[in-house]
Amino acid sequence: MVVSLISIILLCPLAAFAIFGLLGLANRRFPRQDYLSTIAMLVALVCSFLLLREVVPNPEPHTVNWISLGGVTFSMGFYLDSVTVIMLIVVTLVSSLVHIFSMGYMHGDPRYPRFFAYLSLFSFSMLFLVVSDNLLGIYIGWELVGLCSYLLIGFWFEKDSAANACKKAFLTTRVGDVGMFIGMMMLFTKFDTLSLYGEGGIFAQAAAQLSTADMVWLSIAGVLIFCGAIGKSAQMPLHTWLPDAMEGPTPVSALIHAATMVAAGVYLTARMFPILTETSSLVIAYVGGITALVAATIAIVRFDIKRVLAYSTISQLGYMMLAIGAGSYVAGLFHLTTHAFFKALLFLGSGSVIHAFHAMHHAHDDEHEHAHEHEHGEEHILGSEIPPDQDMRNMGGLRHKMPITFITMLIATLSISGVPFIFSGFWSKDKILAGVLGRAMEWSSVHHYILFIIALSAAGITAFYMFRLIFMTFFGEPRNQEMHDMAHESPKSMTVPLIVLAILSFPVVNTLWFNKDYVKPPPQPHLHAPQHAYLSPDSQTGGQGAALSLFGVSEAFAAEEEGGHGTHADDGHHGHGPAHTIAMVLSIIVAGLGIFFSWLFYHRRTLSAESVATTFRPIYNLFWHKYYFDEFYDGVLVALTVWKSRLFAQFDGSVVDGIVNGVGTVTRDILAAFVGIFDNRVVDGLVNRVAQVTWAVGGRVRRIQTGAIQTYLFVVLAGIVLLILIFRAL
Amino acid sequence: MESLKNIESLLYFSPEILLVIFAVAVVLLDLVVKDRESVAVAYLSLVGCFCTFAAVLFTHFSFGDEGPVSLFLGMIQLDAFSSFFKVLLLLATAATILFSLRSEELDARLKGEYYALLLAITLGMFLMASSTNLLMIFISLETVSLTSYILAGFLTHSPRSSEAAFKYITYGAVASGTMLFGLSLLFGMAGTGDLAQISGRLTELLAAGEIAPLAVLIAITFVLAGVGYKIASVPFHMWSPDVYEGAPIPITAFLSVASKSAGFALFIRFFYAGFGSTELMQAVDWPFMLAIVSALTMTVGNLAALPQQNVKRLLAYSSIAHGGYLLMGGVLLTSQGIGAILFYLVVYLFMNLGAFYVVVLIANEVGSEMVEGYRGLSSRAPLVAWAMVIFLVSLAGIPPFAGFFGKWLLFTAVLEQGYYWLALVGLLNSVVSLYYYARIVKAMFLEDAGEETDSVSFSTGTFALLSVFVIPTIFIGFLNIFYTFSNISVSVMPMQ
Amino acid sequence: MTLQHYLVISAILFTLGIFAVLTRRNAISILMGIELILNSCNLNFAAFSRFMTPSTDISGQIIAIFGIVLAAAEAAVFLAIILAIYREFGSIRPDEVDTLKG
């Protein structure tokens, strides 16, 4: 039952894609690709819900041998636990809604069928990633979603910015993926398998075999696998691709770059949870925390509505990472779910706004004569230019024009800002904060409190910039009257998904997460007792307890997770009541502050954003330039390029013209040019040199043949004498 | 081994006698035939070749098969080895006669003497292959030399041909004079002209300390000058490019194949029968000397061939290089080495004569011996071009052609004796050689003919003759019989 | 007269011959040099035959006689070729006959 349901879930979108692909090869089009894809997703959605009942406490993976070698077998299979099911539902649900939304949003695009085909392929890949029981399968899905992301970001590939962005996305994430692959190699070398679950799986073996001596390499392996997540979930320092990825159509941004694919990194990290060591957890927590804060600060000063959301996404993903790094497995995944819904909603809402503006923009903007009707104008890679229909400075007062969009987006904003009790975002975020604080309290050194402070500040800033977005877009007076007049509410195909997502932003529908038996964190057998004694029930009494049994740890951890929440009757919970209470109170306060300041700045206008910006110019610049990440990558590049162009003067300027940003370019220009020249000059040159010398010697030998017979005779005589002399000596 | 007396020997000598008879007959026929365009003399000499061939087979299977027979009081010897060379030489002679028939370069009026001389030179080579006495060696060598001087200068109004003859005779006279001096020293030291006895005597005398090793070294080196000149090995090779370039093409072909084969026959017999004893080799390490000469020969030949523009000259250098490869086999003092030389000579006969035949054809039709003249031949005369490719590739030693198998045998023999350096030199040389062979191929296939694009047609006879060379070049390597044949021929050689 | 005397004379003849061949700027002189070389050999053979072999064995002398015959034949051919050279090149200086080279 499980296998067939999962198979249906996977095959539906795959079939939708395959039909398109086959027809495409024959240069024909399937007339109703949009319906086909959407129905396929809806079927998958239904099946996902059906799977809810199939979850059992200790599931076994369902596998087949994928590659069997003499000694080793790589299997492919499904693993269905509560997390899988929830992820399946999230993916299929958001995907279905995005499909429906796109039927309105993408209407009229010449590559309309292809768009849906890509969406289908993406859905398949994402679902495959989610259900895989082994690292190889996850990696396969991982790369495939990367491909779809590439294809969809570059969907309007006539735009150079889109073409650049899609390449950047693929390459940047691939850097992370390589790290992940190396991590996989390390695990494989140790365990001879890449399966995670079941007997002989990595987790079982790790629990049974690993000792303290293995912690070093296991930490390295963990961090390396996390590298994959850094790339895919746009964590620092590989986050720069995600804002650029907003070149893709907005539904894509909602589905891939907000709700699902970028969350895959979090999902992966959560999946690897049982083998995360103390060190790797810390690395994850800090990377996540710093990303959360940095991205949030950048978001404050953006004017492009999609980029604000993009940085918000990065920030929230950092949050999730922080949660998992801090050991709050459930909180991280909970936030992943809630975030998927409200962030998808925000993106779709912004899409609705853009769509509203777009028709006008297109009608009036004659200077952009491009091959494609969806040309959004030239935006520079660094984002200095913003397409007018995405620029919040052109918006304002839209709440009357687009009431549904406004209300749904407001709900999402309240949710993300952590407005207490009635919005899902509050609960998940609160749970993270509680987890981080709890962890910080138990960590031996004080400085890990910094994680909590980071998390808290990020929460406040999030509330601030999200309300800034709402105020600038929907409140106040229209700043661009002409555009405002043209704006209109979106069609039903677009508003219905908004409404559905808005409903999903309330905690009622996320009840699964409040059932502590439904989602349990897996055990982390090799997190050594001394550091984690706080997890054990005894630890509250201050005991740095003895080593725990596997079972004990898991029980205790589960208790801590749920207990930390404190809103449910929980008999196992005595834990960090104080931590939780503090966290909740503080989170409400910072959210309130954030909203309040936002209101002051952008609605009441008692405070001027401009004057603050002027006062804190350096900081403002730092935010505005996105901490100079792109500039750093570019700057290093340019400096080296100048050096290179002097060194390899003849290597033409076309390479320089083709400069995109990113470290990839540095290597491309410098190393590749050098290697290319090396190949031509040195290796080939050496060979040619040998040939030349041979030839030259041939010429010399030839010159002895003077044509004068007496010379020849002299050679004979000399030859005889020489031979005699040589052999006389021997 | 008891030597036969003069009269008894005559029956065993029938191939040579037949050659003489036909040479005279050709001259006589030439006097009778009035028609200057007649090909009768050529065909008569071909018949002569055929009869001689039959006689060679006859003598071999009637007498020589059972073991060596010494003739004319030990002057020459009839054995499998000499029969092998006789067959080989007859093939070359017959081919040369056919080439000459088709060569427009040769002057028709002088054909009688020409064919008579060819038969005479063959006679000389027969003797070279079978002589076992210093006197006979010298006489046969001079017979071959004198006739080949004349043949090289046969084009009366060509300065190149005269120059070739002049250089050839000057060089040849000095080289054979030097050799004769060496022979006289040998004779003086050993007190006998019989090769088999020389070996024994010299060994005894060396052991007794009656003669200085230096004297033997000088004698051997002087002899080497004469033999080296015949097989065109460095540093006695310098006549050959000039002579090959100046001589009529059929003669060049003949010299490069037959003269070289006969030279090797003489070389093998001389060194193995005369200097083959261990003591002698301790006194004078001639195998090592030959190894050096061999390495030098192939290297110089190949390197000098690289920049050549004249195909004949290029093939001349290539044939020098092949002399070097062949010499490798002589270094080894093993029957495999000699067998490899013999096999390679067979292969070399076909591929080299084939290549020269193409040169004849192209010279006739295109009027050029230069590499540029071969441009676009693939479209103008595709069959001839492909045949040339097969010959050249085989010369370069690339499978599956016979040249590869020949080299294979040589290198196997060399490696078996542990001469790794020599084998490596040889193999690297064969890589170099590919380069200049490929230049001709390149001209034929990869370059356009320019304005001359008419296709060139050849007669059926031409193709038939061409296929006589092409087919063995392709298949010899795959046939067991040739390996067996060459191995049997060697079995008579005294090996240490 | 001992064998040594003959050998020394023959060696001198040989050297002279080689010297002539290498240095003379006239083809006829070269021919004469060649004749010297051949004659030195003949002298050797005769002398060796006289001193080194039993008196019944005259093979050395026979070789010498053949050597003389062959030398004569060679001279004839050589002269014929010199004639041809003179006809084609208008000179019998060996260093002027050098169109074939390289």
Next chain:
Amino acid sequence: MLLSLMIFIPLLGMVAVLLLPRESEELIKRATLLFTLIPLALAVYLFISYDRSNGGTQYVQGPVPWIDAFNIQYHIGIDGLSVTLLLLTALLGPICVIASWRNIEKGIKAYMALFLLLETGMLGFFAALDLFLFYVFFELTLLPMYFLIGVWGGPRREYAAIKFFLYTLFGSVLMLVAMIAVYLNSGDPGARTFDIPTLIALASTEGHALNNLNFQIWVFLGFFIGFAVKVPIFPFHTWLPDAHVEAPTAISVILAGILLKMGTYGLVRINMAMFPQGLDYFTNGIGFWGNSLALLGFINIVYGSFCALAQTDFKKLVAYSSIGHMGFVILGLAARNSEGITGAILQMFNHGVISAMLFLLVGVLYDRAHHREINGFGGLGSRMPVYTGITTLAFMASLGLPGLSGFVGEALSLLGAYDKFKMLTILSTIGIVVGAAYFLWTLQRVFLGTLNPKYEALPEINGREILTLVPLGILTIVLGVWPNFAIDMFRESVTNLINLL
């Protein structure tokens, strides 16, 4: 018998084609196609009927005495590795004929005849069980290749052809020396042999002359250089970009698809199986020499990838990418474990398929635009969507996207290699990123962005061209999704090989 038939049918075809009149070009093409389809059918039959549970050689013919003097025999047979590569060879045969259908303007007869000769050489090479036969077939491919590049190639064809020829010949003479050395050491005179199975058995017989470390090291080197030129392994690789760039499309396909595999196949069949001690010396991970093979693999990967990144000629880019990809094969082989070797073999096959696709695709573009300058295109994606789609598929397969065949071989090679050569393998993963970089960058420059106005009328890929690409594309996907399809064939053979090591 079946195997012999398969090997020599193209040769028969060559004779048949030569007998056809030069003017009837269509007939010649059809005949050639027929004579390449028959081996394909036979190869498919062999592939299906090959007993997968038995990794030994099957369909053995011989040994039939051939040249007694050296105990050379006609001995052919296939194991799992051979049959896979035979299938690849036989598959690319008709594809190349179809790809040459309209592109070869002059001398179609000679072209097709040479092509058929080449096919015989390649098929024979993969089936030979006698070392001498093996060498003869190895060299047999040289000459047709020289002409195919030299006569029908691009502007610098002469240079490229002779370079290819000389390089390969250089390698093969060293191989020849090694081969003779093996022969001479295989026994006493008269008992010597070229029979590969016998030699393999002898080489692992205690106390035999072949079972000597020092001897094996040298002989290993001799063979290795011979094959390294073919693979090509740095620094013997410089013939490859030139040869590829100048060769006509179909010949590039053969070159990349099969000829390169001949090198790696030789490494597996001879170097690994016959000289396990020599192999051990170069791959035991101790010291410089112990890492040398893996180091070469690493250099190939990184060097090839970076060189590819620097190229602006589409075809040269693909050529350098081949160098990079063959590096994974070397790395996998150096690992000497089942993952590594299986990965390497799989990579051999997959690279054959994918690079064939890539070269065909480059050819399609070149036939239309008459240049291959990557920067000279732009925005073709909107003009030629199907072409773009197939190219994207091929690129993605080549850059190792999971789900397509390129990934499996690469991943297995790396997984296997990591076991032994940790640092080198980690460094080799740079190749994965760079591989993605140059392919994506190319994709961007050729297909994305605004359409270059010069190419507004560029026709879409046509049916014939699609026909050549579809079988390869299907293989790419099938092997990516279900690699066991191919691995089943040679799993047991690899196990046998590993038992030898």
